[in-house]
Amino acid sequence: MAMNAEDYKRGALLGLAWGDVLGCPVEGWREHEIEAVYGLYQALPERYPLSAISEKRRRKLRPLGLHSDDTQQAMALIQVCQSQDGWNDTKWKEILVQGVERESWRGVGRNFVQSVRKMAKGKDVKKTGSPSAGMGAAMRVGPAGALYPENRELRLRVALESSLSTHSDVRAAVFSAVVASSVAGLIQGNSPKEVLKEVPYYAEEAEALVAVLEEEGWVIQNRGSTLISEGLRTAYQWADQPLDTMRQHISDFARPHLQKGFTRAHPNQGFVLLGGLHALLMACRSDAEPNQTLYRIIQLGFDTDTVCAIAGSILGARFGTDWIPFDRLLDQAIGDYADALVSGSVPETVEVFLQREAEWTREERAFQREIRQF
Template sequence: MPQLPPLDRARGSLLGLAIGDALGAPLEGLSAQQIRAHYGVVVDYVDGARAWKKKPYRWRMPGLYSDDTQQALALCDILLERNRIEADPLAELYLRLATPKGSYVGSHRGVGRSFRQVLSELERGVSPRQTGQVSAGIGAAMRIAPLGLYFGNDESDELFASVMAASLITHRDIRSLAGAMAVAHAVRRMANGDARNPSFLLWVAADVARSEDKIAALYGDVVTSLSAHPRSMSRSIAHAESLLDLPRDRALAALVEEANRHGAEPTCKRATMGFPPACIPTCLYLLLTTDSFEEAIIEVINLGGDADTTGAILGALLGAHYGVDAIPDRWLARLQNRDGIELRAEALIRRSAEGLEIPDLVEKEHELSAMEGACRERLLTHSQNGGDLGANRRL
């Protein structure tokens, strides 16, 4: 593969994150069998109305990303303002996105119970150093790709400290924190041109193992599950290397089995469950066992489960490796806020937003959420008038 300019990889990574998120968001929570029953094979943006007929709040505007990308863009803006991640300004930005006050959600799209709890505590004035939830969720990892791009070749304490500051505001479980480290290091390595081969998994596993040790040494007073799962993330990634030559169904089953060895609650039933030792090794496995951006993203979103998050994580990895030109035009053309995402990618590589007219994040996300609300109302009206809730309408 020819050497790609850093900007091409950064644009590919941030756009890949948003596209994977937008493609997967309407499918979140469905099984692979349910996706096939409602849509066949999903290869483009859908609105989700066909699968979620009785749950309009699950309907999505085609081409619009969810909270995974919103939080990644928030990290971009804090990095560009501060040259690192700091908890207080990040919390303030999350709260600005949650306006109007008292809503707890505001323009945050598709957030889960844990993040709603974080917003609620932040609105009540709880310090962001005390709002991290104890469950082993995937939210810290889904948004972290911009740090891998921004710090690039830098493996210094600043990368580690910024990942921790970005993650502890929502998560305190070692598996969640190490999962964020895994994605940051994997994106960093892909953006630096590391080979997409089996040894890549072992290098990332080694990065994560060092981070796990450092987390235990520096944050042992606040991090949970350290005694039970101190090396779960690095071990599950290393285990994925042994599965690369297996048939797909056997490899996915083995990824699920391995995840359950690391304390999945509830028990992991699919490789794309939003549990770091399941979701992240699965994304890395698909990165290495597919041959294009398009093939990999279509495969992961059609597995169902936490489809928006697996789409976002894998999209960021694929884009950092293949570059922006590998992303299908049909996905780029219908992606909302493409310009705002690309401008942030350029600013990350320059480490400066000077001279770039980046849209204000809060203003833009309020606008996009209002557009999605209007889209949902049109779908509801169409349904109430006896219309078919099809899969690929343009609204």
């Protein structure tokens, strides 16, 4: 395994992208569906076994190796943070809106769409977040820990503001900050056990800054909630329990806080206290082997790509990049963005970035049209 901080920084994005790509083929599937088609899912398929996949699932397949919105938004965050003047919430708003206008984004969730529509209508980005405690912010924020491993205040501000723009629930924003700070801690040389002991304090720091952001005009749902920091004081101890026990603890902890519409407290569901916490604990287990960790997550089904994107970013910061099969990523430009985490300069303009993503989106749609004819 690689043993230098630069490689761990690169891993924060490449691990995220690989987790995203690896989980995409079965995104939204249930455990029994994955097993019926792939048996024990332990690799990115070389090709889709189309005859074994139901028509319902075939409709949403994307080219194997193509990343989704998890990786796209992480690269967009790097674009903004590495621009000439650094992080700025207005520039973040602009790149999200421009991405929608150019049809660049792929597989985006309802909350993201609603928020960006408000931005496009001219609403202040501080007031556009949807009242969601989902993982749509945590999935993209790991690289902020690689950008600012030493600058705690800026790292927290970037994580919180970028999150609140689309997910205004304090739990989503604070958990995003926990992910970024966990990545930073690993890059700084802390062990996974040390990082897990620190996560309640990462959350407390974020909760304190949320109060400042509210004074600055950010609209925040469930403001004052300390659920993340309080929960993590216990949850970090679950990481090295047997997998089934750890996952049962996660489900039991999250169940009283589920939003209306959740059918079950499954550890891969899109709530930060389910999929987000599952990703964090899986990536920090003492017995974690990076690819096996991602396979174990995917085998459970549900929000496979997003949970694996979060876990992959943390695993990349922990193990570097040697474990990531970079050749399986269709878009090799992701490597340039990983290099930007080290060099401090973006590899291309925003215009070129969004245009390339729009081209990949068109390729995905063409692929899906072809699949429908199968």
